[in-house]
Amino acid sequence: MRVRCIVSYDGTHFSGYQVQPQKRTVQGEIEEVLFKLHKGQPIKVHASGRTDAGVHAVGQVFHFDTHLTIPEERWPYAINSLLPEDIVIVEANYVDEHFHARFDTTAKEYRYRIDQQKMINVFKRNYSFHYPYKLDLSAIRRACTHLCGTHDFTSFCVAKTEVGDKVRTIYSIEVIENEKEIIFRFIGNGFLYNMVRILVGTLLDVGQGKINADQIPTILEGRNRSLSGKTVPGRGLYLWKVHYDN
Amino acid sequence: MRVRCIVSYDGTHFSGYQVQPQKRTVQGEIEEVLFKLHKGQPIKVHASGRTDAGVHAVGQVFHFDTHLTIPEERWPYAINSLLPEDIVIVEANYVDEHFHARFDTTAKEYRYRIDQQKMINVFKRNYSFHYPYKLDLSAIRRACTHLCGTHDFTSFCVAKTEVGDKVRTIYSIEVIENEKEIIFRFIGNGFLYNMVRILVGTLLDVGQGKINADQIPTILEGRNRSLSGKTVPGRGLYLWKVHYDN
Known part of the structure; x- marks a missing residue:
């Protein structure tokens, strides 16, 4: 069974x-x-x-x-x-005996929590990334529209990733504001190693004006990890839901 | 200074x-x-x-x-x-050099978080008390009205408490429902050893029908720890705010 x-x-x-x-x-x-x-x-x-x-x-x-x-x-x-x-x-x-938790996934949802309060909150320290800097959410949302869809995400995964095919589809990225907290919600058919954390790091750079939202297509086309932002810490990341056909 | x-x-x-x-x-x-x-x-x-x-x-x-x-x-x-x-x-x-954090308090606020979800939530396990049982909140609120005011709280503190005067004033008790969570908010001029945790334990007994809300005055008058409910765990309790005159 x-x-x-x-x-x-x-x-x-x-x-x-x-x-x-x-x-x-x-x-x-x-x-x-x-x-x-x-x-x-x-x-x-x-x-x-x-x-x-x-x-x-x-x-x-x-x-x-x-x-x-x-x-x-x-x-x-x-x-x-x-x-x-x-x-x-x-x-x-x-x-069913043919079900496989890894091979049968149709989509995954990840969320990333950012704590925007000035002082770090002891109750969130292991559960979000403390980032108290001002963010331009409209620029971030524009960058998200460039990231959604089917792309080669070589620029958004660890340089040494050994998976051959780095093409993935992001179905949606939502940016949720929730009293001094920002939550990024990613749904896609699959994510490469560190991909969500590099996407978030890059979106924070966009929000800070260090990267222009409209540079995203160029970063994707460059297929080079050095073009995107930093990898944000693991503690803000949640594997939220795994989807299957049924 | x-x-x-x-x-x-x-x-x-x-x-x-x-x-x-x-x-x-x-x-x-x-x-x-x-x-x-x-x-x-x-x-x-x-x-x-x-x-x-x-x-x-x-x-x-x-x-x-x-x-x-x-x-x-x-x-x-x-x-x-x-x-x-x-x-x-x-x-x-x-x-001011005459300020004293302990002697100058005029009121304290404590909150107690109860997680009512069926399964324990790993992210709340150290931050709330998992109590998935049905509670009659109107009975609990009736019990709260009996607890508010100035009373001898001997029945609601650790039996061996050495403080002489066990008379305290509770200014308010609020019962806040927040999607599968109940928060008790206590404001008073001072609280005896374990008092908030015994108050919550007793209110949960009221919510479960084990103690009738209108027995509270009798429990207070009895001045005996054995008349009230269990002490709930420390992990659900927060010293929320300390008030001073200024």
């Missing part, structure tokens, strides 16, 4: 999602719990993709196979009772 | 406000920083009162005396640059 889970985690104290030796990772914690529930049988977990150190998830998705006959609504409680408190399984469902 | 500071802290990783040997405390961290800024001279900090382990502060107030001639708007930066990231000085002002 294949189980699909929606999982939420506070990325603050993790070295990212993916298992790494000697590091505390989200996948490592989940696989350890499944190993215990399956009485010592190793269970491999497949997620929609990785998230980096400090990056959070509201609705990451993974699947695994099991021979246990636990009713689906009991799975979250069974796993959560053994998980550390910074990971919570929100929902679990039995799915 | 006397300096009054407003300080915000995330109480999660502190054994409370007040200095205790071998423990990480808010006062301890602040005094260590002031010791460094004063080149090894011990500086005693006086706060409006203590907060317990896990309890947060948005606007705790303290004062200290200094011979340093730092402009008041620079004090927050000077102290924050040496403080750990879970404490932030929000504001500093030079005040």
